[in-house]
Amino acid sequence: MAGARPETRPVSPHLSVWRWHVTMLSSILHRVTGMGLYGAAILFAVWLMAAAAGPETYAPVQWFLTTPIGGLMLYLIVAALAYHLANGIRHLVFDTGSGLAPSDADTSAWFAILFAIAAPIGLWALVTFGA
């Protein structure tokens, strides 16, 4: 029970003593990107409400989105979304009992990370050079 003697015994997940491995990173990134996307969803709702409120209210939103900071923010949101999507599909596969062998889990974790790097670059290229 909490409060008995919690201070001295080791507390999971022992981040300071664990050997680093990619499946650990993939799990942490899933939570971190999930939290980031929580913030992104709040901004998404604000963007919709600003658009509905009219051009005067929307003007500062457009200004922010076209600044370098706003662009970087959108870039990071797409990266977080891509990671959470790829790793979420990975977890749906895990739920069926497949892909849990350490070598398979490592490979799919790296795939999710690479997808998170590639997807925002791909979307940026599509918007900049695409039709």
Next chain:
Amino acid sequence: MSAPERSMRTALGRVRHHGAGGEGTGHFIATRITSIALAILAPWFAVSAALAIRDASYISAIDYLSNPFNAVGVILLVAVGLYHMSIGMQEVILDYIGRPITKIVLLILNALVPFALGAGAIFAVLLVNFGV
């Protein structure tokens, strides 16, 4: 005395009502079902909005949201996305926040804020389409 219950919980644990809330399976399933919907809705929105609203301008945003297909897709994305993220955040709060007062305040906020955002965002899409 009746026959002892076949249970792994101690008598003290039962009295204190500490233990599983009984809703874990529902949340587990809801997270997976919503994730399948979001695996379609979120990439669709990211790509279609990025292509349609390149300059982030008011006109292009309104044009995008005025398309009925886009409007329905955005409303679904808002509703399903906020539900999914609320379940996820609840799990994170329960994992990391130990202080009861902080935990309860955050859990209540996490239950209410997505409702407020969802009502505002969905009303906004409707207003763009049906407003004066």
